[in-house]
Amino acid sequence: MPARTLEAHIRHHQPRVTVIELHGEVNAFAEETLNTAYGEAEGQNPEVILLNFSDVDYINSTGIALIVSLLARARKSHRQLLSCGLSEHYVEIFNITRLADFMSVYPDETSALADAAKDTTH
Amino acid sequence: MTAFLSSIQRLRRIGPRSRKPEASRNTVRKEDWNATPSPITIAPDDPIVAYFLSMPGAIEIAKLHLDSPALRDLKSAGVTITIPLVSQGELVGLLNLGPRLSQQEYSTDDRRLLNTLATQAAPAVRVAQMVRQQRVEARERERIEQELRIARLIQQTLLPKELPSVQGWQFAAYYQPARAVGGDFYDFLYFDDGRLGIVIGDVTDKGVPAALVMATTRSILRTAAQAGDTPGIVLEQANNLLCPDIPPKMFVTCLYAILDPRTGRIHYANAGHDLPYQRHSEGASVLRATGMPLGLMPGMRYEEKETYLKEGDSVLFYSDGLIEAHNPARDMFGFPRLMTLMSDSADSVPLIERMLNELASFTGSDWEQEDDVTLVALQRKVAPENKATPSKLPEASDNTSNDGWHTLESFDLPSEPGNERQAMRKVGDALQHLDLSPKRIEQLKTAVAEATMNAMEHGNHYQTDLPVQIRVLASETCVAVRISDRGQNADIPDPQTPNLEAKLSELQTPRGWGLFLIKNLVDDMRVTTDQNHHIVELIISREGDSHASQNA
Numbered sequence: 001m002p003a004r005t006l007e008a009h010i011r012h013h014q015p016r017v018t019v020i021e022l023h024g025e026v027n028a029f030a031e032e033t034l035n036t037a038y039g040e041a042e043g044q045n046p047e048v049i050l051l052n053f054s055d056v057d058y059i060n061s062t063g064i065a066l067i068v069s070l071l072a073r074a075r076k077s078h079r080q081l082l083s084c085g086l087s088e089h090y091v092e093i094f095n096i097t098r099l100a101d102f103m104s105v106y107p108d109e110t111s112a113l114a115d116a117a118k119d120t121t122h
Numbered sequence: 123m124t125a126f127l128s129s130i131q132r133l134r135r136i137g138p139r140s141r142k143p144e145a146s147r148n149t150v151r152k153e154d155w156n157a158t159p160s161p162i163t164i165a166p167d168d169p170i171v172a173y174f175l176s177m178p179g180a181i182e183i184a185k186l187h188l189d190s191p192a193l194r195d196l197k198s199a200g201v202t203i204t205i206p207l208v209s210q211g212e213l214v215g216l217l218n219l220g221p222r223l224s225q226q227e228y229s230t231d232d233r234r235l236l237n238t239l240a241t242q243a244a245p246a247v248r249v250a251q252m253v254r255q256q257r258v259e260a261r262e263r264e265r266i267e268q269e270l271r272i273a274r275l276i277q278q279t280l281l282p283k284e285l286p287s288v289q290g291w292q293f294a295a296y297y298q299p300a301r302a303v304g305g306d307f308y309d310f311l312y313f314d315d316g317r318l319g320i321v322i323g324d325v326t327d328k329g330v331p332a333a334l335v336m337a338t339t340r341s342i343l344r345t346a347a348q349a350g351d352t353p354g355i356v357l358e359q360a361n362n363l364l365c366p367d368i369p370p371k372m373f374v375t376c377l378y379a380i381l382d383p384r385t386g387r388i389h390y391a392n393a394g395h396d397l398p399y400q401r402h403s404e405g406a407s408v409l410r411a412t413g414m415p416l417g418l419m420p421g422m423r424y425e426e427k428e429t430y431l432k433e434g435d436s437v438l439f440y441s442d443g444l445i446e447a448h449n450p451a452r453d454m455f456g457f458p459r460l461m462t463l464m465s466d467s468a469d470s471v472p473l474i475e476r477m478l479n480e481l482a483s484f485t486g487s488d489w490e491q492e493d494d495v496t497l498v499a500l501q502r503k504v505a506p507e508n509k510a511t512p513s514k515l516p517e518a519s520d521n522t523s524n525d526g527w528h529t530l531e532s533f534d535l536p537s538e539p540g541n542e543r544q545a546m547r548k549v550g551d552a553l554q555h556l557d558l559s560p561k562r563i564e565q566l567k568t569a570v571a572e573a574t575m576n577a578m579e580h581g582n583h584y585q586t587d588l589p590v591q592i593r594v595l596a597s598e599t600c601v602a603v604r605i606s607d608r609g610q611n612a613d614i615p616d617p618q619t620p621n622l623e624a625k626l627s628e629l630q631t632p633r634g635w636g637l638f639l640i641k642n643l644v645d646d647m648r649v650t651t652d653q654n655h656h657i658v659e660l661i662i663s664r665e666g667d668s669h670a671s672q673n674a
Contacts, residue, residue, distance in 0.1 A: 058546075064635045096639065102626065
């Protein structure tokens with residue numbers, strides 16, 4: 001099974017929400033892609049950045065570390081980082097690592113955006 | 123003979139050099155009385171002793187013809203007549219007289235008077251000698267007691283006041299000095315990285331000299347160990363520092379071990395000390411490493427060895443006071459007895475308690491302890507949650523074992539980044555026919571991926587020609603995945619709970635999740651190592667899987 005390279009697509013869904021749609025595996029190979037995508041998303045100065053993991057089938061400990069780095073960047077610039085589309089297993093991983101304490105985890109993009117819209121309108 | 127000779131010296135005051143023993147004090151020249159007489163030494167085997175004992179009464183020296191050094195001394199000192207002072211059949215002194223001032227022979231009356239005097243003086247001299255001897259002995263006893271008190275004080279001051287408190291480990295120590303106080307010592311050294319140094323030693327000799335050498339050795343070892351060098355290097359440095367100052371004919375046997383509580387690794391070197399014993403599930407083994415005692419000669423090298431303690435394993439360090447203890451029949455406690463005791467894993471009594479019980483029953487209640495007895499024991503505790511899982515997986519070559527394990531899959535992977543995904547897939551395939559829930563399988567697969575990554579990166583350093591070997595095993599109650607690499611004796615740190623707040627504040631690296639994830643995704647993780655492999659075993663229980671229904 002060849003490793004799937006991570007691809008990231010950025011969508012500006014709402015004026016203040018940017019979605020980073022991830023495809024592939026979040027591991028050591030994903031570092032550059034993930035950081036570049038985040039930088040690009042940040043360039044729009046959104047209040048919320050949503051990581052969509054629907055097409056991600058593997059996150060390892062290095063991937064967790066990359067997500068922690070993104071979360072640290074978001075906190076520094078007072079941005080909200082959200083996640084959605086994680087499989088049940090990776091939701092468990094986010095709970096074990098307590099990432100879920102610092103970034104809300106939604107089952108899908110729709111519910112995440114709905115919640116983000118509520119938050120950003122207030 | 124000290125008291126005896128002393129008596130002779132005193133008697134010499136009225137002896138030959140005065141030349142006027144019967145004269146009044148006024149007629150004796152002052153220099154005669156002030157002159158210190160040369161003592162006459164009478165050896166116990168001098169024939170004159172037997173002669174004096176057989177011939178009570180005044181004896182004319184000039185008439186004696188014996189091959190006796192003492193007789194020659196008496197003659198050269200000018201003694202004319204001597205009266206042996208005999209008390210209870212023992213010669214306690216001589217009453218020596220020079221020639222009479224009148225140059226006449228001693229008369230019968232003189233002799234009778236002298237005999238009467240000697241008869242009365244002998245017991246008095248004897249009593250005086252005994253009193254004097256007792257005083258000397260009392261002073262000697264007091265000196266020895268004082269020395270013992272000092273020696274004990276030195277030792278007790280320098281022995282650790284507390285045992286190490288290390289999670290997952292249990293320590294015990296026992297120290298009982300013999301009356302004569304030998305030079306036993308032990309010590310614990312704490313390193314910043316969590317490792318623990320363990321020292322046990324024995325100085326030759328007893329009393330204050332041994333205690334002082336013990337104190338010096340302890341300080342030298344502490345200093346040498348500070349840099350965190352390996353045990354062999356530390357002993358080498360300690361030996362070189364000790365050699366110039368240690369008194370002649372003294373030396374120190376000493377074992378220095380460094381325990382890494384996270385991995386169970388004990389790295390040790392031995393300077394001629396009694397070999398420790400390790401107790402494990404298969405019995406007991408001796409921890410052997412060679413090296414000369416400290417202080418004998420500089421420039422010595424010390425062999426380094428290591429062992430790993432699994433949960434439930436223990437190690438006993440001890441001094442020769444245990445091994446060389448004798449029973450009333452003069453049999454020695456000995457190594458075979460110790461090995462038997464260490465091998466009996468069925469006994470749940472703590473090691474030191476068991477040794478002391480055995481020692482007490484061996485020596486009997488009237489035992490006078492000949493040497494210090496020092497015992498230091500450490501045990502890796504069995505984690506409560508691990509007790510339900512099997513104690514041992516089958517060896518690599520076994521396809522089935524007595525424990526009911528059977529191999530589901532076995533494969534090698536080159537150490538290339540990303541290959542952990544293959545490990546996940548193959549392990550997942552191997553488990554698909556078992557009654558495990560998908561969630562359980564996912565958990566195990568992620569743990570396998572993390573352990574495989576560690577094996578490839580830290581064990582094999584991503585050398586593609588070094589494979590990671592993976593074997594999937596199942597028993598009726600458990601599934602196990604054994605992952606082995608070529609990382610000889612590599613340490614795996616204890617899984618710590620990462621501090622996410624610190625990582626988010628960029629005070630810590632964002633990494634460091636692998637072992638933590640493994641620990642949280644499987645029921646048990648065991649790490650073992652040998653000279654060629656480093657092995658991680660991941661175990662999950664097939665029982666009590668609350669998600670089994672999802673498998674339907």
